[in-house]
Amino acid sequence: MKNSFLALLFIAGIVSSSCSSSDDEDTTPAPVVGSITGIITTNTTFPSGTYTLAGIVKINPGVTVTFDAGSTITCDIATGDNALVVLNGGKLIVNGTASQPVVFTEKNKVPGNWGGIIMYGDAPITAASGAATAASEDGNVQTYGGTNPTHNGGTLRYVRVEYAGKKLGDGQKENNAFTFYSCGSGTVLDHLVAYKGADDGYEFFGGTVSATNLVSYGNYDDAFDWQDGWKGQLNSNWYAYQTGKGNFGMEVEASNNNNAFGPKVVNITLKRATGTTPEVDTDVQVDAFQFKKQGNGEYDNIVVDGYLNYTVGATLFTATVVRILDTSTNTDQVNGGKLKLTNVKITNTSLVDPTGAAGISVSFPVGNFTTSQSATGAVITNGSWSNVDGTNLIQ
Numbered sequence: 505m506k507n508s509f510l511a512l513l514f515i516a517g518i519v520s521s522s523c524s525s526s527d528d529e530d531t532t533p534a535p536v537v538g539s540i541t542g543i544i545t546t547n548t549t550f551p552s553g554t555y556t557l558a559g560i561v562k563i564n565p566g567v568t569v570t571f572d573a574g575s576t577i578t579c580d581i582a583t584g585d586n587a588l589v590v591l592n593g594g595k596l597i598v599n600g601t602a603s604q605p606v607v608f609t610e611k612n613k614v615p616g617n618w619g620g621i622i623m624y625g626d627a628p629i630t631a632a633s634g635a636a637t638a639a640s641e642d643g644n645v646q647t648y649g650g651t652n653p654t655h656n657g658g659t660l661r662y663v664r665v666e667y668a669g670k671k672l673g674d675g676q677k678e679n680n681a682f683t684f685y686s687c688g689s690g691t692v693l694d695h696l697v698a699y700k701g702a703d704d705g706y707e708f709f710g711g712t713v714s715a716t717n718l719v720s721y722g723n724y725d726d727a728f729d730w731q732d733g734w735k736g737q738l739n740s741n742w743y744a745y746q747t748g749k750g751n752f753g754m755e756v757e758a759s760n761n762n763n764a765f766g767p768k769v770v771n772i773t774l775k776r777a778t779g780t781t782p783e784v785d786t787d788v789q790v791d792a793f794q795f796k797k798q799g800n801g802e803y804d805n806i807v808v809d810g811y812l813n814y815t816v817g818a819t820l821f822t823a824t825v826v827r828i829l830d831t832s833t834n835t836d837q838v839n840g841g842k843l844k845l846t847n848v849k850i851t852n853t854s855l856v857d858p859t860g861a862a863g864i865s866v867s868f869p870v871g872n873f874t875t876s877q878s879a880t881g882a883v884i885t886n887g888s889w890s891n892v893d894g895t896n897l898i899q
Contacts, residue, residue: 565593616702626650629710655688
């Protein structure tokens with residue numbers, strides 16, 4: 505891949521030098537066109553341009569791959585499984601800007617046509633039964649988890665991932681627009697868009713990484729999802745707009761571990777457009793927040809809008825601002841004071857009080873669930889980075 509890329513630049517240089525010069529000659533370099541395939545084994549920078557990504561491209565440990573602002577990287581389901589994978593020890597640096605984001609997309613513009621961006625690290629996790637490591641569920645069969653809370657998988661700024669969520673490999677595994685396996689606090693995630701994927705917008709599998717200015721738009725499953733003891737502490741400005749199909753605004757679990765810690769997220773907006781349906785009618789999920797398997801955390805300055813009841817045949821499924829799905833989560837996290845949602849503004853939503861699954865009575869300790877009509881939710885500025893085909897994603 506490196507040799508092909510150098511050859512591309514060499515040819516471009518010959519063409520440029522063969523042109524006659526004049527005082528008014530445009531010296532702006534032509535955008536680069538190229539392809540990205542296979543395993544990347546040496547540090548590589550992709551200048552601003554248009555690229556085709558074919559296959560499951562992996563960034564090896566010890567290797568840094570950089571994309572300059574304004575690039576578009578397109579894959580095609582006709583080539584089979586496609587994804588960009590950062591192996592533990594590798595780094596992905598994406599230098600997008602508000603006016604020149606870096607866009608990863610799919611040729612046919614069909615949700616679920618590729619695997620998105622997948623990053624592995626070695627930050628701590630608590631998987632099922634308290635395990636410190638686990639096998640990834642993305643079809644790549646990678647081990648994740650470790651003892652390095654400051655793991656650095658790179659910097660993603662002003663990045664948009666479109667039409668992801670493909671099940672790779674055996675067709676049973678899960679991928680999202682952005683998937684982070686045990687990534688650490690040295691990783692920077694800022695101004696990201698997950699657009700019309702067939703699974704979650706963002707999913708965290710343990711780790712300590714935090715993320716700011718996230719947009720999840722039109723993803724079929726949950727806007728935000730995590731498990732395995734993810735404990736990012738500096739998260740802010742998360743915005744979800746569920747339209748067409750969509751399940752929970754936020755699905756929170758901790759792999760059945762009653763952890764002494766939890767994540768913190770401030771400035772959250774969860775919106776569900778009129779007419780949005782669950783992903784499938786056989787598993788109806790229509791709540792703004794769902795907590796299960798010991799999911800906990802602290803959440804503040806929240807706007808919830810549009811989470812309404814849904815009917816399948818003669819069965820009514822109620823929608824609520826917060827649902828506690830199991831007794832252990834209610835006992836250990838709600839009653840134990842390790843789950844807090846404060847300054848919540850609720851509009852156009854069927855049930856405005858936290859609700860339990862059948863047989864579970866939910867009563868937050870005083871001050872741990874509070875409402876406020878002055879809550880602002882996420883405050884994020886639209887720009888080219890959050891505009892697709894003329895539509896601003898932040899509604």
